[in-house]
Amino acid sequence: MTWCSREDAAARSGVEPQYVDRLVELGIVAPAEPGRFSAGDVRRILMAKSLEEAEISLDDVLAALRAGALSFDFLDAAAYERFATLADETFRQVSARTGVPLELLTAIREAIGSPEPSPDDRLRKDEMAVVPFLALQVDAGFRQNGIEQLLRAYGDSTRRIAEAEGTWWNAQVMEPAIAAGGDPDDVAAAEFADRSTPLAEQAVLGLYHAQQARAWTANFIEAFEMMMADAGIHSRLERPPAICFLDVTGYTRLTQERGDDAAADLATTLARLVQRGSVPHGGRPIKWLGDGVMFYFRDPGPGVRAALEMVGEMAGAGLPPAHVGLHAGPVLSQQGDYFGQTVNLSARIADYARPGEVLVSEAVADASHEQGITFRDIGPAELKGVAGSVRLLRAEFG
Structure with a gap:
């Protein structure tokens, strides 16, 4: 298991070290050893921060944890590693290193549906995975508006998939578990998430590849028709x-x-x-x-x-x-x-x-x-x- 310090845990979560201290004092985050935080602990910090931003106080969270009505143990499951933490570089630094224009980098976060970041905000690790694809297009001389259009299409399409998946998970997993009086860990269904997540990703990628083959074939046909029309062999307006x-x-x-x-x-x-x-x-x-x-x-x-x-x-x-x-x-x-x-x-x-x-x-x-x-x-x-x-x-x- 990889461990990080108090300062690293705070940095990866986008909070101050004092916020981490508060969560430890309350018992919401309980590191195995003082000053040593696991990836699951970092996700607990992120979850606590998200709950506060949703106007659920830490006191209420603590009361629910103590009453057994809530559990954060599911955040140790591998499936929840996608709760991305912050990377080490800011948008400004990544732009300087890669040559990708700053406004194109910040469009990554907008494509996800989040507010526009400042240049000195750090990228999330999942956002960093997008950067090499943007850099490739910039190096190839592609127009920036075209790159951004594709980026936003990716963001919109994956958002719809994720939202539909969230609705499915709530209806098929969480609501039945709650209705059956399951304990908090049963409701989170971490074990099922570990099994289903790689299969879901495989299914999405398979469907994407199938759609990609259709779209690319259509492009080939369009190009062939244009070349034949230019050669006077076939008129595209015949059909x-x-x-x-x-x-x-x-x-x-x-x-x-x-x-x-x-x-x-x-x-x-x-x-x-x-x-x-x-x-x-x-x-x-x-x-x-x-x-x-x-x-x-x-x-x-x-x-x-x-x-x-x-x-x-x-x-x-x-x-x-x-x-x-x-x-x-x-x-x-x-x-x-x-x-x-x-x-x-x-x-x-x-x-x-x-x-x-x-x-x-x-x-x-x-x-x-x-x-x-x-x-x-x-x-x-x-x-x-x-x-x-x-x-x-x-x-x-x-």
């Missing part, structure tokens, strides 16, 4: 992509009325339906928008088929009816999202559609060659925020 908006009528209101558990079940059902309904047809969900989902389809025809199938499956899945709009044309892509007139018009068409209806633009109908799908002209429509009228068609099976 304009389609943007699809699927809105579920009253979805937000319904989830609010049914409570958290039912809302979670509905969200899971909808997520499964849109994923399975779009991916086999060459599409992918781009983002969730309150009562609906935005999709990208490489080809309009399969996108129409996917939309019809998803609308048809809503009732059987226990969901309210959906209404859909599709438009095909050039799109602008940035950070995995899509922008431009094609996106805007697709959204307006979806707004115009009635429950159970799939409406498409003329561009989609012209580019679609799917068997068993017909388009019925409903004439010009005045769409909110769109100048002039737009010819719309209703897609149907048959």
Whole structure:
């Protein structure tokens, strides 16, 4: 076991040595030997500080510990080593050593969702793990705004994973343990955390690699198409992509009325339906928008088929009816999202559609060659925020 001094324990926790002394005097931290602190002790200091910041007094913490209602013993488990302590260098020092601009380094903490640090604050050890990747990009001459965009995407995506994992842990582990009258160590489930954590990390990395392969393959295809188009062999506009908006009528209101558990079940059902309904047809969900989902389809025809199938499956899945709009044309892509007139018009068409209806633009109908799908002209429509009228068609099976 690695030991550290009182001063080192304070430095790693971001507190003054006197704060460590106070925790020892109270018995909240009990080092095995005077002046020798373990990694678990440092995590106890961090936890005590976090509880105080949450306006839970140390006196109340001490009372709970003495009553057996609370325990910090779980912090000795290997799974909790991710409660990162502070590194030895400040943001200013790391910037000088690596050549990574200071504002890019401080963006690491902002990407995690924490307040912007000062240049003389020390990095956390988990933040230090990000620095070599930033330094590589800076050395390669990449644009700083591009580096920061990717960093923030990483931060946002991992935050969503961590928050979902936290909700899962609370519902599946902690709440049942508390309801069963388990002791504090059972509630923390340190043993289960030790077993599950490496498997969870393996699962996340596996899913990331699978997504990475798909994204990189798409980049290769895009590059090949551009090169062939430049050589006059293939026109990229022969198959304009389609943007699809699927809105579920009253979805937000319904989830609010049914409570958290039912809302979670509905969200899971909808997520499964849109994923399975779009991916086999060459599409992918781009983002969730309150009562609906935005999709990208490489080809309009399969996108129409996917939309019809998803609308048809809503009732059987226990969901309210959906209404859909599709438009095909050039799109602008940035950070995995899509922008431009094609996106805007697709959204307006979806707004115009009635429950159970799939409406498409003329561009989609012209580019679609799917068997068993017909388009019925409903004439010009005045769409909110769109100048002039737009010819719309209703897609149907048959």
